[in-house]
Amino acid sequence: MEFVLNGRRVRVQDVAPQTTLLDYLRASGLTGSKEGCAEGECGACTVVLVREGPAGTEYRGVNSCLLFLPMLAGQEVYTVEGLAQDGKLAEVQAAMVQHGGSQCGYCTPGFVMSLFAEQYRPDRGAEFDLHALSGNLCRCTGYRPIKDAALSLGPAPDDAFKARLREPAPALGPAVYESEQGRFVRPGSLEECLTFLALHPEAKLVAGGTDAAVESNLRHKRWELLVGLEAIPELRVFEERGDAVEIGAGLSLGELERRWEGAPQAVRDLLPLFASPLIRNSATLGGNLGTASPIGDSPPALLALDAAVRIAGKDGERVVPLAEFFKAYRQTALGRGEVIVSVRVPKPYPAHSRFYKVAKRRMDDISTVAAGFALELDGAGRVARVRLAYGGVAATPVRLFAVEEALTGQPWNASSLWRAQGMIAEVLKPISDHRGSAEYRLSLAQKLLEKFYHETAQTEGVPR
CATH class of the missing domain: 3.30.390.50 (CO dehydrogenase flavoprotein, C-terminal domain)
Structure with missing residues (x-):
């Protein structure tokens, strides 16, 4: 399995599929990224991926502690070690130095990467959006100088990083990774996925990885077979029709937040409060529903909007009202070998809705x-x-x-x-x-x- 790390292509082999990107980075000597929580709450492990967004190629901040390494097959990643060019600090790094934004320093690389992703955001406004830092915690509570550093940043400089945004992002395609500790398979279509799941219904489905990685990191859960859903086009649709909105189950919540203009108020309340920008850049709507957590954020909002889920398996498709989807604690209407394809929210939206x-x-x-x-x-x-x-x-x-x-x-x-x-x-x-x-x-x-x-x-x- 290969991916691009700080501009250099690297090859990975003989590593357990559930190895996180964070563990790989630190084992490789790139120790700027830190583990503070292992569940995406502190942001000390932040890195950026080069991804295709609504406004073109973008740098997308994510938690490296929640990314299984094979999910990066064919992808491009930057860590804090990759920002300095020709011995010169990047603007975001220099701003943190100038404003005294580092105390113990443990959280600093994560803040730097979130600052970097926001500074180079293609559709960024004139001022820095401080909500971009809401997934990063400073245990020393040194937020004022960090805020000052953020607000001092002007437009992204016309450098190699900005030039990279003018080029296409790596395409997400099919991938297979095997080691003695397990296997990771990333199908390239829904049909391919369902055919594979019919043969291997025991596989653990992974879309953004934000829930599965927590199970792995903190509860030491292990699976012999992981199936990645992030390259399936049918799971990444966003389609507004006259009678409903169809939201692909594999669309990240961050993408949904940017694409769903005119969303009902309950959704506009929900998305900014869902975890953090770093989590939303990976987490998916289908994943949040599929875990069937009684304290998941999206179900109450979607239940209020009378949403339904479209489910596919080897025997065909069916639509299940969300009110009938949750059967018991952590149990859903999904059968073995089935996946959530999309979520449908009917129109017209209610006159009043809140989350x-x-x-x-x-x-x-x-x-x-x-x-x-x-x-x-x-x-x-x-x-x-x-x-x-x-x-x-x-x-x-x-x-x-x-x-x-x-x-x-x-x-x-x-x-x-x-x-x-x-x-x-x-x-x-x-x-x-x-x-x-x-x-x-x-x-x-x-x-x-x-x-x-x-x-x-x-x-x-x-x-x-």
């Missing part, structure tokens, strides 16, 4: 409770249609059909809200864990609906 997330910190954190709501009122201010969905309150993401039915046809007023909150207390039976007690979660579920009520009532001019 709310409560966590220990606003960015790059796991939800305690997440909620997605959608509402349509008739001309008299009565509820014509409502959908209420939650994560973090049951073994699976849930929709509260009984509460929705009770609200339908009722005035959208405080009395209806109070009745709905009372029903929520009867329907939901959350558990207590280290993120929050059952009582706290139930209170959040009720209060988030109350927040939605006040926001929509104010918009609609409903008496409160």
